[in-house]
Amino acid sequence: MTTPATIKPNTLPTVVLVGRVNVGKSTLFNRLTEKNQAIVSGIPGTTRTNNEGLVLWRGKYFRLIDTGGLTFDEKIQLEPDIIKQSEMAVAESDIIIMVVDAQDGILPQEKELVKRLRRIANKPIMLVANKTDSSKIAKNLRMPECLRLGLGEPLTVSAINGRSTGDLLDDIFKILKKIKKNPKIKIAEPEIIQISLVGKPNVGKSSLFNKLIGQEKVIVSPIAHTTREPHDTLMSYQEKTGEKTQTSLINFIDTAGIRRKAKVEGELEQKGIGKSIQAMEKSDICLFVIDGRETISSQDQQLGGFLERRAKSVIILINKWDLATDNSDHMRNEVKKMIYSEFPHLQFAPIMFISGKTGYRVHDIFPLITRAWRARHTTISEDALRAFLKQLIKAHRPARGKGVRQPEIIALRQIANNPPVLNTVIKARTSLHRSYVNFIENKLREQFDFFATPVIIKLSKNKKL
Numbered sequence: 001m002t003t004p005a006t007i008k009p010n011t012l013p014t015v016v017l018v019g020r021v022n023v024g025k026s027t028l029f030n031r032l033t034e035k036n037q038a039i040v041s042g043i044p045g046t047t048r049t050n051n052e053g054l055v056l057w058r059g060k061y062f063r064l065i066d067t068g069g070l071t072f073d074e075k076i077q078l079e080p081d082i083i084k085q086s087e088m089a090v091a092e093s094d095i096i097i098m099v100v101d102a103q104d105g106i107l108p109q110e111k112e113l114v115k116r117l118r119r120i121a122n123k124p125i126m127l128v129a130n131k132t133d134s135s136k137i138a139k140n141l142r143m144p145e146c147l148r149l150g151l152g153e154p155l156t157v158s159a160i161n162g163r164s165t166g167d168l169l170d171d172i173f174k175i176l177k178k179i180k181k182n183p184k185i186k187i188a189e190p191e192i193i194q195i196s197l198v199g200k201p202n203v204g205k206s207s208l209f210n211k212l213i214g215q216e217k218v219i220v221s222p223i224a225h226t227t228r229e230p231h232d233t234l235m236s237y238q239e240k241t242g243e244k245t246q247t248s249l250i251n252f253i254d255t256a257g258i259r260r261k262a263k264v265e266g267e268l269e270q271k272g273i274g275k276s277i278q279a280m281e282k283s284d285i286c287l288f289v290i291d292g293r294e295t296i297s298s299q300d301q302q303l304g305g306f307l308e309r310r311a312k313s314v315i316i317l318i319n320k321w322d323l324a325t326d327n328s329d330h331m332r333n334e335v336k337k338m339i340y341s342e343f344p345h346l347q348f349a350p351i352m353f354i355s356g357k358t359g360y361r362v363h364d365i366f367p368l369i370t371r372a373w374r375a376r377h378t379t380i381s382e383d384a385l386r387a388f389l390k391q392l393i394k395a396h397r398p399a400r401g402k403g404v405r406q407p408e409i410i411a412l413r414q415i416a417n418n419p420p421v422l423n424t425v426i427k428a429r430t431s432l433h434r435s436y437v438n439f440i441e442n443k444l445r446e447q448f449d450f451f452a453t454p455v456i457i458k459l460s461k462n463k464k465l
Contacts (some may be wrong), residue, residue, distance in 0.1 A: 003214035004363045005237035007430075008249065012054070013181035015172060016061045016089045018117070019099035021069030028159035028221035029053065029066035029098060032169070038228070049218045049231050050085050056090040057169040060183035062176065065089045072112050076335040085118060088217075094181045095124050095172060098149075102137055102156060102433035106145040106313035114149050121138045124175050125151050128168060192249045193373050196280045198307070200299045201257025201288035204319040208289060208356030209254035209448075212365065218254050230255050230279040237366050246371050253279045258303060261458065280306070284418070285313040285372050285452070287365070292318040292335075292353065296342040304343040311419045313372045313453045314349040315365065322355035348445070350452055377417050379450055385412050385422075392443055398426075399433040407432050410462055412440075421456040 018295040030047055033053035066091050068082035090096060096117060100110055117125060125145065132138045138156045146154045155165040155171060176182060197205040198199040206218045215234045232253040238245050255276035280286060286307055290300060307314050316339060321327070336351050343349075350368060354361045380388075389412045398407045407430040415423050424440065426432055441455050 003212055003235075004366050005214075005235040005250065007213055007215065008234045008236045010063055010092075012061055012063045012184055013094045013176050014065065014092055015055075015095045015097060015387070016067060016093035017097050017099055018067050018086055018090065018113065019069065019357075020107065020113065021071055023069070023099045023101045023104075024159045025066055025069065025099050026051070026132060026433060028128075028165075029064060031159045031162060031165055032064055034183075050089050050230070051229060051231070054186070055169070056186075057173065057183070059185065060173075061186045062172070062183045063095065070109060070113060072109055077457060090117065090121050090123075093121075093123065094179060095126060095175055096121060097126045097128050098151065098173075099128050099130050100146070100152075100154065102132040102141050104239050105142045106149065110149065114151065124179065126168075126171065126175070127151040127154040129154040129156045130159050132157040132163065133161055183336060190247075190249055192251050193285065193369060194251050194253070195285050195287060195369060196230075196253045196255055196283040197287045197289055198255055198276070198278075198280055198303060199291075200303065202258070202295065202357040203289045203291045204288050205257070206254055206356075208287075208317070208319060208354070208362065209252060209294040211356055211359045211362045212252050217452060232279075237370070239367060239370060246370075248373070250366075250369060253283065254290040255279050258299070277306075280312070281310065283312065285315065285369060288316045288349070289316050289319050289356075290316065290339070292320045293323055296339070301342060304346055308343075308345040308454070311454045311456060313376050313419070314346055315368050315372065315452055316343075316346065316349045316351045317365070318351060318353045319356050321353040322358045322360055324353075348450065348452060348454060368452065371449075375449050375451040375453045376419055378420055378448060378450060378453075379417050380414050380420075382413065385414065388444070388447060389410070392440065396436075396439060400438040405430045415458075419454050421458065423458045423460055425460050425462055430461075432459060 017026050017029060029051060032055045034056075037053055037055060053064050054061050055064050058455055063262070067086040070083060070086060071079060098110070098113065098117070100106060127149065129141055129146065132141065141154070141156060143153070155164065155168055157168050159165070173183060181437050197209055199205050209218055209231075210216050212295070213235060217233060218231050230253050235250045235252060237248045237250055239248070256273060258273050258276055288303065288307060290296070318335060318339075324331070332353060339351055340347055351363060352364065352368070354365070356362065389409060393409060398409055408427040409424060410427060410431075411425040413423050413425070415421050422444070424437070437457055437459070441457055444450065444455055
C-alpha cells in the first residue's frame with residue numbers, strides 16, 4: 001500500500017560525509033550542524049542509518065548527510081545495509097566529502113572507497129583529513145599517501161576542537177557556487193506536526209516508518225536496537241475538508257527501542273534511548289507501537305505512563321496484525337478492552353490494527369494525525385464553557401472531596417492549548433472529589449472534539465472575601 005503523503009522535496013544543496021569506521025564523521029557532522037544529533041563513540045560502526053541536518057554558514061543553509069562507517073567486510077553486522085545507505089546518500093548529494101583519519105594515515109578501505117565513488121558518482125569529491133588536532137599532527141600527515149588517492153591535497157581539520165572547520169565550509173561554498181548549487185536563506189515553513197514512533201525494541205517501528213514515508217530510508221533488521229539514533233523525514237500530506245484541500249507538513253521520527261535500564265546493554269544503547277526520549281519530549285503526537293503477537297509488558301506500561309505524564313497526544317498502533325491467527329471483529333474488540341485495561345490513563349487514545357511490514361491500514365494513520373493535531377489546538381470560547389458548566393451542574397451536582405462543605409464550581413476557563421488546559425474555580429474552603437473531575441473531563445470529551453488528546457483539568461479556589 002503506497003503512502004498518501006509525499007516526502008517534501010529538498011531544495012537545498014546536499015553534502016554527504018563518507019569514510020571508513022572511526023574517522024570522526026559523526027563528530028564532524030555535529031560540529032558543522034552545531035547540534036548533538038549523531039551519537040559519537042569510540043565503538044566502530046556506531047552510525048548505521050544516515051543522519052541528516054542543516055548547516056548554517058554566512059547566513060545561508062545547505063543539507064548535510066552523515067553516513068555509517070564502512071569496512072567493506074560483509075561479515076560485519078549490517079555492513080551491506082550500511083553500504084546501501086551510503087550509496088543512497090551519495091546518489092542524492094551535490095558534493096561528497098571523504099573523511100580520513102590524519103593520525104592513522106590511508107588504509108586499504110579508503111582506496112576501495114575511492115574506487116567505488118568513482119564508479120557510482122560523477123560529482124566533486126573533497127578529501128578531508130580529520131583529527132588534525134594540532135599543527136604538529138598536520139606536519140606529520142603522510143601527504144604522499146593522501147595524494148595517491150587522486151583527490152588532491154587534503155584539507156586538515158579537527159572536528160573535536162573545530163580547527164579549520166570554517167575553512168572547510170568556505171571551500172564547500174566555493175564548490176557549490178561553481179556547480180551552480182548555491183546555499184539558500186531558509187524560508188519559514190508553515191507549522192510542522194512533530195510525530196515520534198515509540199515502543200520497545202523489535203515492535204516494528206522502522207518497518208512502519210519506511211511504509212509511512214514510502215521509502216526504505218532506515219535499516220530494518222530483527223537484531224534488537226538496530227536503530228540507534230532518531231531519524232526524521234518531513235512529509236507533505238493533503239486531505240480534503242469539504243470543498244477545500246488542506247496541506248499539512250508532518251515530520252515522522254523513527255526512534256530507538258526503549259527498554260528498562262536493567263536490560264540496557266552498553267553505552268550505545270543507553271545514548272540511543274536518551275535521544276529517543278528527547279525526540280518524544282519534542283513531539284506533539286506519539287504513535288505508540290505495540291507488538292500484536294505479544295502480551296503487554298512492564299516496559300510497554302512504563303512507556304504508556306511516560307506519554308501520559310508528558311501530556312502527549314497518542315495513537316496506539318497494534319502492529320504485526322498480519323500475523324494474527326484470529327482477525328475477527330470480536331478479537332479486535334477483546335484486544336481493545338485489554339489495551340485500555342492495561343493503560344487506563346490512555347483511554348483517550350484511539351487504537352488501530354496495522355502491519356508495518358505489509359502496509360495494512362498504514363495509510364489510515366494520516367487522517368488520525370491531522371485530526372489529533374486539530375484537537376490538540378482546540379480553543380473553547382468562554383460563552384461555550386459557561387453554557388457547558390451550567391448544563392453540567394444541572395445534570396449532576398458537584399461531589400465533595402475531603403471536608404463537609406458542599407463544593408460549588410464558580411467558573412470553568414480554558415487557560416492553554418497544545419495540550420488543552422482548563423482551570424476549574426471552586427468555592428473557598430471546599431474540595432472537589434476526583435471522580436467529579438473525571439466526570440467533567442468525560443463530558444468535555446462528549447461535547448468537544450478532543451480526539452487522541454489529553455485534557456488537563458486544574459483546580460483552584462477563589463479567595464474568600
